[in-house]
Amino acid sequence: xxxxxxxxxxxxxxxxxxxxxxxxxxxxxxxxxxxxxxxxxxxxxxxxxxxxxxxxxxxxxxxxxxxxxxxxxxxxxxxxxxxxxxxxxxxxxxxxxxxxxxxxxxxxxxxxxxxxxxxxxxxxxxxxxxxxxxxxxxxxxxxxxxxxxxxxxxxxxxxxxxxxxxxxxxxxxxxxxxxxxxxxxxxxxxxxxxxxxxxxxxxxxxxxxxxxxxxxxxxxxxxxxxxxxxxxxxxxxxxxxxxxxxxxxxxxxxxxxx
Amino acid sequence: xxxxxxxxxxxxxxxxxxxxxxxxxxxxxxxxxxxxxxxxxxxxxxxxxxxxxxxxxxxxxxxxxxxxxxxxxxxxxxxxxxxxxxxxxxxxxxxxxxxxxxxxxxxxxxxxxxxxxxxxxxxxxxxxxxxxxxxxxxxxxxxxxxxxxxxxxxxxxxxxxxxxxxxxxxxxxxxxxxxxxxxxxxxxxxxxxxxxxxxxxxxxxxxxxxxxxxxxxxxxxxxxxxxxxxxxxxxxxxxxxxxxxxxxxxxxxxxxxxxxxxxxxxxxxxxxxxxxxxxxxxxx
Amino acid sequence: xxxxxxxxxxxxxxxxxxxxxxxxxxxxxxxxxxxxxxxxxxxxxxxxxxxxxxxxxxxxxxxxxxxxxxxxxxxxxxxxxxxxxxxxxxxxxxxxxxxxxxxxxxxxxxxxxxxxxxxxxxxxxxxxxxxxxxxxxxxxxxxxxxxxxxxxxxxxxxxxxxxxxxxxxxxxxxxxxxxxxxxxxxxxxxxxxxxxxxxxxxxxxxxxxxxxxxxxxxxxxxxxxxxxxxxxxxxxxxxxxxxxxxxxxxxxxxxxxxxxxxxxxxxxxxxxxxxxxxxxxxxx
Numbered sequence: 001x002x003x004x005x006x007x008x009x010x011x012x013x014x015x016x017x018x019x020x021x022x023x024x025x026x027x028x029x030x031x032x033x034x035x036x037x038x039x040x041x042x043x044x045x046x047x048x049x050x051x052x053x054x055x056x057x058x059x060x061x062x063x064x065x066x067x068x069x070x071x072x073x074x075x076x077x078x079x080x081x082x083x084x085x086x087x088x089x090x091x092x093x094x095x096x097x098x099x100x101x102x103x104x105x106x107x108x109x110x111x112x113x114x115x116x117x118x119x120x121x122x123x124x125x126x127x128x129x130x131x132x133x134x135x136x137x138x139x140x141x142x143x144x145x146x147x148x149x150x151x152x153x154x155x156x157x158x159x160x161x162x163x164x165x166x167x168x169x170x171x172x173x174x175x176x177x178x179x180x181x182x183x184x185x186x187x188x189x190x191x192x193x194x195x196x197x198x199x200x201x202x203x204x205x206x207x208x209x210x211x212x213x214x215x216x217x218x219x220x221x222x223x224x225x226x227x228x229x230x231x232x233x234x235x236x237x238x239x240x241x242x243x244x245x246x247x248x249x250x251x252x253x254x255x256x257x258x
Numbered sequence: 259x260x261x262x263x264x265x266x267x268x269x270x271x272x273x274x275x276x277x278x279x280x281x282x283x284x285x286x287x288x289x290x291x292x293x294x295x296x297x298x299x300x301x302x303x304x305x306x307x308x309x310x311x312x313x314x315x316x317x318x319x320x321x322x323x324x325x326x327x328x329x330x331x332x333x334x335x336x337x338x339x340x341x342x343x344x345x346x347x348x349x350x351x352x353x354x355x356x357x358x359x360x361x362x363x364x365x366x367x368x369x370x371x372x373x374x375x376x377x378x379x380x381x382x383x384x385x386x387x388x389x390x391x392x393x394x395x396x397x398x399x400x401x402x403x404x405x406x407x408x409x410x411x412x413x414x415x416x417x418x419x420x421x422x423x424x425x426x427x428x429x430x431x432x433x434x435x436x437x438x439x440x441x442x443x444x445x446x447x448x449x450x451x452x453x454x455x456x457x458x459x460x461x462x463x464x465x466x467x468x469x470x471x472x473x474x475x476x477x478x479x480x481x482x483x484x485x486x487x488x489x490x491x492x493x494x495x496x497x498x499x500x501x502x503x504x505x506x507x508x509x510x511x512x513x514x515x516x517x518x519x520x521x522x523x524x525x526x527x528x529x530x531x532x533x534x535x536x537x538x539x540x541x542x
Numbered sequence: 543x544x545x546x547x548x549x550x551x552x553x554x555x556x557x558x559x560x561x562x563x564x565x566x567x568x569x570x571x572x573x574x575x576x577x578x579x580x581x582x583x584x585x586x587x588x589x590x591x592x593x594x595x596x597x598x599x600x601x602x603x604x605x606x607x608x609x610x611x612x613x614x615x616x617x618x619x620x621x622x623x624x625x626x627x628x629x630x631x632x633x634x635x636x637x638x639x640x641x642x643x644x645x646x647x648x649x650x651x652x653x654x655x656x657x658x659x660x661x662x663x664x665x666x667x668x669x670x671x672x673x674x675x676x677x678x679x680x681x682x683x684x685x686x687x688x689x690x691x692x693x694x695x696x697x698x699x700x701x702x703x704x705x706x707x708x709x710x711x712x713x714x715x716x717x718x719x720x721x722x723x724x725x726x727x728x729x730x731x732x733x734x735x736x737x738x739x740x741x742x743x744x745x746x747x748x749x750x751x752x753x754x755x756x757x758x759x760x761x762x763x764x765x766x767x768x769x770x771x772x773x774x775x776x777x778x779x780x781x782x783x784x785x786x787x788x789x790x791x792x793x794x795x796x797x798x799x800x801x802x803x804x805x806x807x808x809x810x811x812x813x814x815x816x817x818x819x820x821x822x823x824x825x826x
Contacts, residue, residue, distance in 0.1 A: 099659030204804035291763035
């Protein structure tokens with residue numbers, strides 16, 4: 001499909017409307033509830049532990065390009081980690097294989113240290129483009145873990161087969177490891193080798209959860225409304241197909257191709 | 259009980275050594291194992307069996323050394339099936355790796371040398387080579403293959419009737435019976451842009467780890483079949499050669515180290531749990 | 543404030559183009575004609591519209607979409623049409639015509655970032671050498687390797703000569719086998735990770751381990767051998783199929799729906815610069 005057909009157009013407009021509507025109402029009411037996500041709760045704990053031990057931490061924003069939704073969500077988490085680290089006077093090392101991520105991450109971390117009143121702690125050498133491919137980056141990051149004796153590792157974003165190449169060496173250093181990815185088939189590896197894992201969509205909710213900004217919370221509520229619509233369509237589609245056969249009015253209305 | 263509790267902290271190097279031995283042993287000792295044929299493999303086999311005369315199969319062989327352990331066997335068995343039944347096929351490699359066509363050539367050369375010496379390039383198969391452009395390239399192939407490829411990988415023009423008689427009856431998607439895409443993680447674009455638009459059946463050959471995201475397409479009928487990792491290749495070989503002794507494809511060879519590797523992991527997990535429970539009982 | 547507003551404006555405009563390109567129909571709706579092709583000439587297309595013949599002149603701004611049996615439209619050149627095709631034709635809305643240049647612009651912009659990446663690397667390694675940090679000689683090797691890699695890269699696509707040799711050595715004989723080796727490390731890591739992590743500490747953990755064992759054993763011949771005497775629904779390969787087809791597909795679909803809605807939300811927040819707490823709420 002190169003262009004939206006009528007049904008997709010309606011769905012996009014409807015979902016966007018719901019999300020934006022909830023964002024703006026949440027901004028006015030300044031409230032919203034979000035369920036507990038254990039992996040994200042532990043981030044502050046991990047930063048605190050690294051600070052107590054006087055060791056730096058590593059933030060790895062995945063192997064996706066900067067426009068990838070997972071990478072964007074990961075950079076949101078990096079903002080939080082950098083702010084906390086700056087408040088506690090600790091060091092964050094960012095490693096990446098995506099060159100465009102370097103200036104963006106540099107801005108985020110620099111801003112966090114400046115706002116915490118510790119600009120002298122920011123070192124641009126800590127934002128490291130280590131290799132051009134995921135597997136070489138994993139080896140290089142493992143090397144940084146050994147050399148810098150890091151105490152906390154955060155892996156957020158889009159991951160491919162290199163996930164385990166990062167987390168297993170990391171596990172051996174004894175550091176506390178927290179991971180989050182929207183790549184379904186990498187989740188088992190993270191669960192096996194990290195202390196906490198944030199799964200799938202929870203990654204997109206991470207910045208909302210960590211910052212408790214009304215805008216982000218509103219966006220989450222809007223997403224839930226959109227998901228209720230998706231669920232309703234699935235249930236109606238399944239029911240009508242079961243009862244009326246595959247060529248019923250509802251299926252034609254939704255316009256599924258073969 | 260003390261020694262049992264110690265099972266939960268076996269030095270990782272012992273496990274590494276066990277994996278190494280389990281994976282290397284079958285290369286030293288010649289073993290063949292029977293396999294269960296899963297529905298996704300059987301569906302692909304049966305679909306290819308029903309290929310009508312005059313149609314061709316498009317094999318998107320977009321893999322290289324990185325995933326050859328799984329993908330080599332997956333193209334090998336399907337090529338053998340096609341060569342045996344004399345179903346003509348066209349090889350392309352869309353987007354993922356420019357080395358794909360070379361690896362496909364290696365697989366076919368070996369098959370032709372060992373099993374089908376009378377099959378000829380240009381008549382039974384054509385290798386069009388690598389092309390960039392993901393779904394745009396797929397659509398161009400579907401609309402008019404000559405818009406995407408002027409020459410094959412050996413430099414013959416697609417209109418060269420002397421060297422490529424096969425290509426003289428292939429114009430667009432209507433001449434293609436099935437698209438079989440083999441790589442570590444096949445491009446899902448084949449489904450919306452080709453199956454969704456033209457209704458052409460699609461099949462995948464993918465790495466075992468990636469397969470979990472593709473099963474839903476089998477359920478919805480958007481994929482007609484799928485070969486999953488080494489297992490898929492071994493199963494297809496079993497369908498091609500009902501007698502275990504006749505099987506000698508890469509899939510049949512590699513399923514053995516995979517089986518032993520899985521066993522080592524299972525045994526390690528069980529030992530770890532024995533140690534865990536022993537330690538718990540000791541603590542009371 | 544100016545920088546922030548500028549970023550928000552550029553982000554909005556870039557996003558707006560892609561959004562409009564997707565939702566606006568490719569031809570102007572009220573000037574688009576739908577019908578069956580009667581004849582095609584280089585100057586015009588004759589369509590049968592509601593029982594009446596209508597001539598449509600072929601102009602550079604004309605876009606033609608052919609309806610496939612699946613109901614999906616396929617963009618075609620007028621020359622590719624055949625009598626009997628069902629088509630819709632009309633003047634272009636231009637948005638899609640600019641897609642390739644706009645994409646290329648972003649690719650060029652992205653490639654510039656490689657320079658930044660290299661600068662970042664060079665800064666780290668020159669710092670290592672200047673300050674004689676531990677293992678600083680590794681950084682000297684880095685600069686030598688970058689130099690060597692650039693020279694070898696010049697031989698890409700060369701027909702012969704020492705540059706091609708250098709390219710082959712660096713990319714085919716060094717980089718490729720090293721990548722495969724790194725890939726194979728996964729087997730070892732996977733074994734130790736599962737040994738360490740799979741402890742039956744709770745009911746959920748027991749369930750997870752049972753399904754892992756069923757799938758692992760079901761994928762290999764040993765699973766078949768262990769349970770071949772049992773009724774078919776108790777055989778490990780059959781149970782593994784159930785886990786993969788039903789339980790796994792349900793989970794994947796559920797996750798995908800949630801993730802896609804989440805992606806729309808993240809996309810909207812970035813497009814409209816509503817993202818708070820991360821980048822855009824404060825002066826950079």
